[in-house]
């Protein structure tokens with residue numbers, strides 16, 4: 702199995718979006734009122750070359766986002782909270798082709814959530830099965846979805862994802878999960894917080910676990926510190942998710958890869974775990990009678 706990082710341009714957000722502050726009802730307001738911007742952060746998507754087929758996790762952003770009127774100007778988040786830089790060659794379709802992979806061969810596209818910088822490249826996969834959590838799909842759809850900052854009117858007409866319920870039981874400390882592959886080595890995890898229906902994807906490589914973490918946190922350090930972001934409206938759920946992910950990372954070597962962490966690509970290339978495991982002890986000698 703091979704996993705590739707695909708960077709579809711960059712995004713800058715308010716510093717307080719990355720590390721939130723204040724109680725839930727004020728968190729988003731604090732974020733939008735912040736004068737500090739982050740540096741341009743990567744917008745990452747992933748492709749897994751799996752024996753059961755190609756699996757894409759998130760689709761990144763589209764170059765169309767630079768067109769006037771693409772983002773709704775009436776929405777305070779788009780007016781005050783985000784800047785993006787994406788060229789046509791940076792979209793996920795051309796990038797897959799440069800890796801020698803065809804978007805037409807992608808069996809599954811898993812969306813960690815439906816925010817614009819994860820759902821901007823849907824149009825590249827007209828033949829794939831899309832998987833989105835049922836809750837996320839409900840929250841992102843219709844007029845209320847637009848108020849929440851999603852862009853359902855930008856989804857392709859044919860977009861008809863399979864709603865996912867994580868009903869296969871827990872995955873270690875993660876309360877709810879769903880197996881994706883028949884081999885059982887790719888699992889969808891319910892990781893609510895950034896959005897209510899947010900999912901992450903765990904890829905079991907035997908010795909290591911790769912966690913494609915979406916926007917559970919903006920950096921690994923923020924996950925390790927348990928700091929929720931500045932757009933969640935349920936900080937306690939977000940912190941619970943971060944604590945569970947930390948527990949996973951403590952229990953086995955885990956490569957933690959959020960979508961906007963400038964270090965994610967380097968950590969994947971070097972398979973660098975989030976938490977250093979205790980040096981393996983010499984096996985206890987067996988008692989010979």
Ligand SMILES: [Zn+2]
Pocket residue numbers: 814816895916
């Ligand atoms: Zn997001």
